[in-house]
Amino acid sequence: MVAEEAFFEESSFIDCPTLTTERLVMRPPHEVDIAQLIELADNRHVAEMLARMPHPYGEAEARAFLAMAAAPRSGVVYALTLKENGAFVGSAGLNATDRGLELGYWIGEPYWRQGYATEAAHALVDLAFARTSVQVLHASCRVINPSSRRVIHKCGFQYAGQGMLNSIVAGQVPVERYRLDRRTWASLRNWARF
Numbered sequence: 001m002v003a004e005e006a007f008f009e010e011s012s013f014i015d016c017p018t019l020t021t022e023r024l025v026m027r028p029p030h031e032v033d034i035a036q037l038i039e040l041a042d043n044r045h046v047a048e049m050l051a052r053m054p055h056p057y058g059e060a061e062a063r064a065f066l067a068m069a070a071a072p073r074s075g076v077v078y079a080l081t082l083k084e085n086g087a088f089v090g091s092a093g094l095n096a097t098d099r100g101l102e103l104g105y106w107i108g109e110p111y112w113r114q115g116y117a118t119e120a121a122h123a124l125v126d127l128a129f130a131r132t133s134v135q136v137l138h139a140s141c142r143v144i145n146p147s148s149r150r151v152i153h154k155c156g157f158q159y160a161g162q163g164m165l166n167s168i169v170a171g172q173v174p175v176e177r178y179r180l181d182r183r184t185w186a187s188l189r190n191w192a193r194f
Contacts, residue, residue, distance in 0.1 A: 014094060014132055016076045020083065021119045029069045029079040029091065034062045036088035037079075040108025041065075047169040049145050050106055055169045065091075075101065076127075080120050092120040094128055094137075099177075101128055102138040105151070117151045125155050129185045136182070140165065140175045152178050156188045 019026040029037070038058060040046070047055035054061055069077035074096035080089050092105035103124055107117050121139075128137050139157050141148035142165070157178035165175045 014074070014076045014127065016078070017127075019078070019123045019127065021123050023083055024089075024116065024119055024123075025081045025083050025086075026078040026092065026120060026123060027081065029066055029077065031066065033079050033088045034059065034066070036108075037062045037065065037091075040088065040090065040110070041106075043109055044169065045109060046106055048167065049142050049148065050104075050169075051165050051167050053106070053168065069093075076124075078120070078124075080105075080107070080116060089116055090120075092117075092124055094124055097138065099138050100136055101132070101134050102140070103128070103152075103155075104139075105148075112147070117148070118154050121151050121155050125180065125185065126189075129182055134182070137180045137185075139178045139180070141178075142170075143174045143176055149176065156180050156184055158184070 016028045018028075038061075041053060041062070042055070042057040044055050047053040047057065075094045077093040078091060080092055081087060082089060088108075089111040090105065090107035092103075095102050095104055103121060105117050105120055105124075125137060128134055137157075138160075139152045139155075140163070141152060143162070157180045160177045160179045163175055163177050165173050167173050
């Protein structure tokens, strides 16, 4: 379940309320995150799976990320921090694309295989459908990224085809595209109550 600290009207614009999950506090990224952000994002294994993350990743890239996250726009960007100690573990968000609102996330390698991406993704899917008027949410992953595919499947997304992604680090790469419609999300939410 997600506890929200802010409420905003239903539209395609999303404010960035702080979200709290079982193990995470999801909040806007701040200057205090820069050192941990650089440490985790300066990893070719992470950057190769994403479209817009450069490698190498230093202070200039971290500051550009913070500026982008703070700029008014459709969608939201979150710093994923551990509830127990505030450690920065990655980032997740909802981005406006030509297909509509798209879920995106990355976790720093020391925190892989601990379920943080799934936990953050569930919270963002709930946020998108509970607080906007979107009817379909999109997600994609590189075809060589089975971990991200599992996160997408655990959120109820359905396969929608393949496409190409222009990655800053990896160039033109094939991706699998997924979609989750509002009706399916509502059904999944209701099933979870039984």
